Amino acid sequence: MKFVFLLILSILALLTACSNESPEPIHFKQPNFNTINTTYWDYPSQQVFNSFMSIEFDGLSYANKRKMAEVLLTHNYSGEAITVLDSIDAVKSQYLVYLLLLANYTNGDFEKALDIFINEKSNKSNLPLVNLYYKILLELGRGKEVISHFVLNKHADFITNYYLALAYLQDNQCNKTIPLLTTVIDKNPNANKLYAPLATALQKCNRLQEANEARLKHGTIALPANDEFAQRLEKNGNPVKYTNELLRIATSQNDSTKIRGLSEQLIQYKYFSTELYVNYAIALRQARLLNQANLALFEAIKLNGSHEKSYQLLFEFNRASNKAIAKEAINNLIQLDPSNTLYKKAKNYLENSE
Amino acid sequence: MIKLITQIVLVLSVAACSEKPSETSNKNDESLFTITQLDSDPSLFIHQQKFSIDFEIHEALGSGLASIDIDNDGIYELFFAQYDKNHTSSVLYKFENGVAVDITKESGLGDLNAIMGASSGDVNNDGWADLIVYGIDQLHLMINTKGKFDVKHIYAFESGSFFTSATFFNANNDEHLDLWLSRYVEMNKEKVCKGTDGLRLFCSPSAYPFQKDLLLINNGDGTYKKALEDVITIPASPALGVVAADFNNDNLQDVFVANDGQNNFLFTQQPDGSFIEGAEIKGLSSNLAGLKEASMGVAIGDYDNDGLMDLFLTHLEQETNTLYKNENKWFSDVTNTMGLGAHSRNSTGFGTGFYDLNGDNWLDLFIVNGKIQPIAYQSRENLTKQFSEKPMLYINKKNTFALSESFNDHRVVGRGLTFVDIDNDGDKDIISNNNNQSPSLLRNNTNPDNWYGLNLRCNNRIDYGAKVEFTVSESDKKTLFYRNVHADGSYASASDPRIIITLGDQTLLESVIIRFSNNQSNNVKSLLLANSYTSINCSDS
Numbered sequence: 001m002k003f004v005f006l007l008i009l010s011i012l013a014l015l016t017a018c019s020n021e022s023p024e025p026i027h028f029k030q031p032n033f034n035t036i037n038t039t040y041w042d043y044p045s046q047q048v049f050n051s052f053m054s055i056e057f058d059g060l061s062y063a064n065k066r067k068m069a070e071v072l073l074t075h076n077y078s079g080e081a082i083t084v085l086d087s088i089d090a091v092k093s094q095y096l097v098y099l100l101l102l103a104n105y106t107n108g109d110f111e112k113a114l115d116i117f118i119n120e121k122s123n124k125s126n127l128p129l130v131n132l133y134y135k136i137l138l139e140l141g142r143g144k145e146v147i148s149h150f151v152l153n154k155h156a157d158f159i160t161n162y163y164l165a166l167a168y169l170q171d172n173q174c175n176k177t178i179p180l181l182t183t184v185i186d187k188n189p190n191a192n193k194l195y196a197p198l199a200t201a202l203q204k205c206n207r208l209q210e211a212n213e214a215r216l217k218h219g220t221i222a223l224p225a226n227d228e229f230a231q232r233l234e235k236n237g238n239p240v241k242y243t244n245e246l247l248r249i250a251t252s253q254n255d256s257t258k259i260r261g262l263s264e265q266l267i268q269y270k271y272f273s274t275e276l277y278v279n280y281a282i283a284l285r286q287a288r289l290l291n292q293a294n295l296a297l298f299e300a301i302k303l304n305g306s307h308e309k310s311y312q313l314l315f316e317f318n319r320a321s322n323k324a325i326a327k328e329a330i331n332n333l334i335q336l337d338p339s340n341t342l343y344k345k346a347k348n349y350l351e352n353s354e
Numbered sequence: 355m356i357k358l359i360t361q362i363v364l365v366l367s368v369a370a371c372s373e374k375p376s377e378t379s380n381k382n383d384e385s386l387f388t389i390t391q392l393d394s395d396p397s398l399f400i401h402q403q404k405f406s407i408d409f410e411i412h413e414a415l416g417s418g419l420a421s422i423d424i425d426n427d428g429i430y431e432l433f434f435a436q437y438d439k440n441h442t443s444s445v446l447y448k449f450e451n452g453v454a455v456d457i458t459k460e461s462g463l464g465d466l467n468a469i470m471g472a473s474s475g476d477v478n479n480d481g482w483a484d485l486i487v488y489g490i491d492q493l494h495l496m497i498n499t500k501g502k503f504d505v506k507h508i509y510a511f512e513s514g515s516f517f518t519s520a521t522f523f524n525a526n527n528d529e530h531l532d533l534w535l536s537r538y539v540e541m542n543k544e545k546v547c548k549g550t551d552g553l554r555l556f557c558s559p560s561a562y563p564f565q566k567d568l569l570l571i572n573n574g575d576g577t578y579k580k581a582l583e584d585v586i587t588i589p590a591s592p593a594l595g596v597v598a599a600d601f602n603n604d605n606l607q608d609v610f611v612a613n614d615g616q617n618n619f620l621f622t623q624q625p626d627g628s629f630i631e632g633a634e635i636k637g638l639s640s641n642l643a644g645l646k647e648a649s650m651g652v653a654i655g656d657y658d659n660d661g662l663m664d665l666f667l668t669h670l671e672q673e674t675n676t677l678y679k680n681e682n683k684w685f686s687d688v689t690n691t692m693g694l695g696a697h698s699r700n701s702t703g704f705g706t707g708f709y710d711l712n713g714d715n716w717l718d719l720f721i722v723n724g725k726i727q728p729i730a731y732q733s734r735e736n737l738t739k740q741f742s743e744k745p746m747l748y749i750n751k752k753n754t755f756a757l758s759e760s761f762n763d764h765r766v767v768g769r770g771l772t773f774v775d776i777d778n779d780g781d782k783d784i785i786s787n788n789n790n791q792s793p794s795l796l797r798n799n800t801n802p803d804n805w806y807g808l809n810l811r812c813n814n815r816i817d818y819g820a821k822v823e824f825t826v827s828e829s830d831k832k833t834l835f836y837r838n839v840h841a842d843g844s845y846a847s848a849s850d851p852r853i854i855i856t857l858g859d860q861t862l863l864e865s866v867i868i869r870f871s872n873n874q875s876n877n878v879k880s881l882l883l884a885n886s887y888t889s890i891n892c893s894d895s
Contacts (some may be wrong), residue, residue, distance in 0.1 A: 075550050075730035106672075139674065139696040141754070166642070170691050193644030200642060201449075203684050211684070212635060218644055219634040327731045 063272065069099055070240075078107035094126050094242060095269045102238065103127060124153050125215055127160060128239040134163035143170030158184045170199055177201035178305070192221035220247050240271050251279055259283035274304040277315065285317055293317055295323060306336055319350060326350055361727045383800055386712055387784070389764050393792035398454075400792045401769075402438035402884040405737045407554070408543055412437070412490060412516070412740075414556045414726040415594075416704070416789030418471035418770025418846025422483050424448075424461060425501040428809075428887060430774045430850050431457070431483060434787055435469040443467045449776060452662040453727055454663045462503035468492050471846025475522025475531045476753065476815035478576035483816070486533065488517035490541065494686030497576065508533075508578045509570055514540055521842035522818060523607045524871060525581070527629045530572035534639075536593035537565035539694070551730040559592035559614045566590045567611060569629070586629040591616050595652035597843040599663045601680060602789070605817050605873055610638070612649035638678055643686035651771070651845040654710025656680075656836040657750060661823075663838065665772060666694075668703025668721055675703050675721065693721070693754040700764050701743050702726055705771025705845040709782045713800040713856040715826060716750035717834050721764060722768025722786045724792075738790045741767040745786070745794075766794055774850035780805035780885060781854065787847070800856075805888030806863065808853040808878075810839050812870045816889065817892060818842075820870040822853050825864040832864060852887055 009279070060068065065084050066132050072081040082104040084129070085096065097120050104113035117133040124130070131151060133145045146167035156164070165180035181198045188194065195218035201213035203236055243265050250258035263280035266272075278301035284293035294317065300310040314329035333343045373557040392398050405413050417435035424431050424620035429449055436444040447454045458464050463485075470489040477484045482498040493511055496503040512516075525532035539562035547557035566588050570578035576643040595612030602608065613619065617639035621629040633639040640646050648670035657664050662680035669675050676699040678685040689695045701723040723743035728734055742765040767807040770787035773889075777783070781798040787822035788794060810820045822837040839850040857863055866882065869875040870892035882888050 038519030059555070077730075106605075108697070110696055136696070139690055141695065143691075193590075193640075196637070196640055197642055200637060200686055203637070203681070204686070208683070213633045215637065221641065229432040303765055 024352065047231055058109065062088060066096060066099070071108065073099065073103055076106070079105045082107060082109075093269070094120075094122050094129065095271065097122075097127070098132065098239065105132065109138055111138060119174050125155050127155055127157050130155070131157075131159045131163060132161065133165070136168065137167050138163060139298075141170065143167035147171060158187050165201075166197060169197060171206070172204070174201040174204035178207075180203060185214055190221060192218050195221070240269055245268070247276075247279070256283040256286040260287065272299065272303060274300045274307050274310065277303070278307075281310075281317075282311060285313075290317060290321065308333060308336055311336070315346060317347075323350060325354070359377055362729070386758070386760065387796040387798060389761070389794045390797070391764070391788075391792055392553070392795060397445075397463060398792060400442075400683075401434070401436060402786055403790050404470065405734070405790070409547070409554045409556050410543060410873060411539070411559070412469045412470070413569070414516070414789075415770030416471065416728045416846075417469060417489075417532075417787050418519075418705070418844070418848075419772050419787040419793070420472035420474050420848035421483060421486060421772045421774035421776075421785075421841070421850045422474040423846065424483060424498055426481065429778065430772070430776060432772070432776075432785060433463065433472050433487075434793060435472050435487065435489075435770065435846065436467050436802040437469065437489070439468045444472075452777070457669065457785070460502060462505075464494060465668065466494065470501070470517065472848060473520040474841055474848045475818065477522070477531055477533075477572060479529065479593060479814045481814045484576075488520060488535065490514075490516050491634070493517055493535070493579055496553045496575075501836060504770050506576070509535075509568065509580065510570070513835050518594050519596045519778075519846050521596050521598045521609070523609070523842075524819055525569060525604065525607065525609075525623065525629075527571075530573070531815070531818065532572050533570040534596055534598065535570065535580060535803075536596045536611060537563055537567055538592050538594065540615070546620045549730055551726065553728070553730075553734060554725050559786050560616075560887060562592075564592050566592035567593055567596070567729065569609075585627060586621060587631070588621075589619070591619065592708065593619075594650045595667070595843070595845060596671050597665075597840070598655045598819070599654050599805075599838055599840065600672075600751050600821075600890070601663050603662065605869075605871075610652065610654075610665060612685075613646075614650065615648045615670075616827055617646050618649055619668070628812065637685045641674075643678050644767070645673075647676060650702075651704050651706040651721070653706045653708045653719065653853060654838070654840065656838075657708060657717045657719075659833070659835055661714075661834075661836050664708075666719060668706050668723075669698070670704045671700055671725065674698045675706075691754075691761075693756065694748065697757050698746070702747065704769045705847055707771065707844050707849060709773045710856065711782060711784075711798060711800070712749060713745065713781060713802045713805075713858075714750075715833070715856055718750045719746075719748040719755060720771070720773070720784055721746045721748075722771050722788075723764070724767035724769060724789060738767055741789065745796075752810060753795070765789055768794070769845060770847040771844045772849045773844075775807070775854065776889065778807075780807065780856065784849070793888060802856045803859075803885075804857040804859075805885055806855045806866070806882045807865070808855070808868075808882070809887045809889040810868060810870065810892075811851070811889055812872055812892035816851050817871050818851065820892075821869040822866065823869075824855050824866040826855070826857065826861050827864050828858070828861040835838065867885055869888050 037224055054211040065088050069084045071083040072236045085100045100157045101113050101116050113136055137146050146259035150164050161180050162184050165177045168176040178201050185194050195214040199211045199214035243262050247262040260283040263276055266276055277296045281293040297314050311333045315326045318326040373511050381536045403413055417437050420894040421430045432447045434445045436442055446458045446463050448457045466487055468489045469487045472485055474483050474485050485496040487494050493504045495508045495783050497506050508587040517535055517536045519536040521534050522531040541557045542562055545557050545561055547555055549555040553717040569581040570585050571581050572578055593611045594614050594616040597610050598607045600607055600846045608623050609621040611619040619631050620633040621631050623629055634651040643781045649667045651668035652664040654663050664680045665678040667676045674689055674695045675689055677689045677692050677694050679688045702725050703721045703723050706721045711718040722745045729740050733894050744765050745768055747758040768786045768788040769789045769817050772785050775782055779799040780802045783798045786794045810817045818839055820839040825834050837853045839851050841848040864876050866879045867877050869895055872892055874892050880888050
């Protein structure tokens with residue numbers, strides 16, 4: 001069985017090597033911050049703060065530092081988040097650059113935030129980064145710079161277009177704001193907030209009747225809880241938070257196709273967590289992609305070697321088709337919880353069916 | 355009467371002895387104010403609102419203060435609202451030759467505690483400025499007769515009423531001041547809210563049922579009745595700030611209500627005396643991005659001299675403060691283009707005001723800040739320190755506001771804020787009532803050499819709502835400035851309503867047109883005396 005695990009580890013190592021970041025060593029003795037939910041309070045967050053305050057966090061892994069920075073940012077410790085992010089020597093992923101930009105912005109270091117963006121190679125194609133850059137420029141009243149950057153920028157999503165529309169509004173070009181905002185509204189008809197800048201632009205262009213209609217829409221359209229536009233804007237364009245939110249919604253709706261796509265996006269961001277891999281595995285299994293589901297579960301176990309649910313799923317997925325993996329999983333479960341009679345029964349079942 | 359020779363004396367006397375700079379309009383922002391926190395003398399007022407383990411929402415909100423000339427001697431007194439229910443009361447200070455004197459008891463204002471704010475206005479047109487003080491289940495109209503106050507209960511409000519701000523204004527075009535009272539939420543001590551660290555914090559207002567503001571109509575004798583439903587319909591909202599002004603230049607006073615985390619209200623007075631709420635259609639309910647913000651303080655003033663009253667609102671950290679430019683038929687959020695956006699993101703603003711603070715006649719902005727929620731993972735033991743933030747001074751540079759960096763060392767939990775020429779030297783000084791701390795005095799060092807002060811009166815009282823247009827010329831270039839007479843705005847506070855016109859070495863005052871609230875108007879330039887306040891009555895027109 002060791003052979004199987006080694007094989008898997010090799011495959012994973014290969015997958016990691018194919019990504020645009022150098023593989024990072026696995027620090028099994030380090031605290032594992034990846035299980036921490038940064039959106040809402042959970043008690044392991046205290047662990048991050050204790051670590052930040054009391055240990056040499058320089059020794060932490062890349063992933064742990066990233067998580068530490070996220071937790072610090074979530075709790076408004078932007079200065080401390082900058083310290084952690086600055087201590088990462090490795091080439092920073094696009095997401096890490098995004099976090100650094102966000103941390104400087106929320107810390108009030110606007111010029112430094114803008115410098116980070118200007119010095120980032122992906123500053124024309126990395127949309128979360130571009131969108132945050134635009135947001136900062138607009139808040140500084142420098143809408144003209146948004147417009148001039150956009151001319152060079154070949155990529156845009158509707159958030160980009162939204163900020164560009166606001167930039168034109170700042171630049172008193174209401175005739176350019178209106179069609180742009182209308183396009184954004186067409187894609188997000190329930191995003192009532194969009195009608196406020198539209199109304200202002202219509203007023204400036206002296207289209208008063210339409211402006212009044214837009215104002216009324218702003219006041220009356222009820223915003224759905226999972227409005228994509230609001231989610232993305234209110235999370236400062238944080239691609240991970242936003243994708244996580246969509247993933248949460250997809251999971252609650254048991255939409256395995258969306259779960260797969262969103263999980264893969266997060267893995268692309270190098271945003272791993274045990275929970276992510278477990279849900280991803282379930283979605284893969286529903287799509288009858290058993291081998292990939294197993295790989296996802298092995299990743300979950302790599303992050304948290306005592307994660308019972310991962311072993312349970314491994315057993316469940318493989319008890320009929322790949323008994324070796326199932327047997328290894330059930331042995332691990334018994335090791336984790338020797339008194340659990342269900343695990344013993346499952347082991348007996350496997351042995352009897354051989 | 356106990357005389358207290360205080361730090362205020364020192365500050366005022368030092369300022370009085372200092373040499374006047376030769377130019378009045380080119381002051382260095384860094385030296386514009388001498389800042390003193392009046393904390394070394396324990397006999398002076400200290401705001402006390404100890405943070406309890408129950409994290410009751412009012413503990414974070416603090417109190418205001420009022421500038422009021424109670425004895426008509428032309429020198430403003432200061433009323434500091436005190437929240438402490440058990441030990442200390444609100445205080446009234448009079449200034450005699452630069453000495454602050456505690457005249458609380460002899461003025462009849464003793465034993466006023468659990469007070470959140472105060473507003474001033476002469477409700478019976480007897481020529482003596484009255485005071486309304488308010489808080490949770492507290493509403494006392496203090497009637498002033500020759501400097502002595504008697505309490506009067508004017509309205510049988512519902513138990514649990516959480517009064518947060520007030521303004522005296524004319525709601526029906528008669529001769530008497532009506533009263534708007536803002537209310538906040540229905541407190542519920544059982545409500546427990548926790549932060550991202552799992553520890554207690556103050557619940558947001560949306561955790562409680564909202565209360566409705568009140569419009570009380572003056573019966574003509576200083577008694578009040580609630581405005582009828584056919585006059586106004588006021589939705590429930592968590593209101594913290596209120597101002598009255600003529601926003602559409604129809605010579606009727608309108609009311610703007612700043613709501614905490616909910617859409618703001620604009621009640622426009624109609625010719626028949628009724629009010630219609632229309633903040634949404636005017637672009638005032640939310641900011642440019644369509645977001646409802648946690649509005650706390652509010653300032654009114656015509657910052658761009660276009661003859662239209664603009665609005666500035668202070669907000670919670672991670673929101674920006676917001677400047678709404680009056681475009682006549684609607685308002686535009688011009689916060690970012692005017693340089694007021696990004697730098698306010700990390701502060702929680704409370705008291706604020708539009709006043710010319712550097713003697714160039716352009717309206718500047720001042721804001722006191724102070725957090726309202728504990729920092730995650732930090733002890734809840736010393737919240738005052740955690741909440742402390744520096745104030746902000748924005749100088750009006752005509753096309754933008756420039757943030758002055760002169761307050762980096764002065765961190766307080768700023769709440770109420772009053773603007774008053776405390777030493778009658780022709781510039782507005784600033785005093786803040788800091789939550790759970792001693793007050794701050796910011797003595798304005800502009801000390802102009804050439805200024806005119808206007809004390810506009812009608813119906814035997816200060817003429818709230820009167821408008822002033824004055825033209826200043828310099829090298830053949832004429833600039834028209836607009837002012838309105840008001841004491842309201844800021845946060846739970848009342849300011850000195852006198853108007854100041856400042857002239858530099860090379861500038862001339864061309865005209866001063868006053869439009870009183872009774873619509874009489876006149877050019878009063880010839881009546882003004884240099885370097886003093888001139889009282890002008892509408893009957894003089």
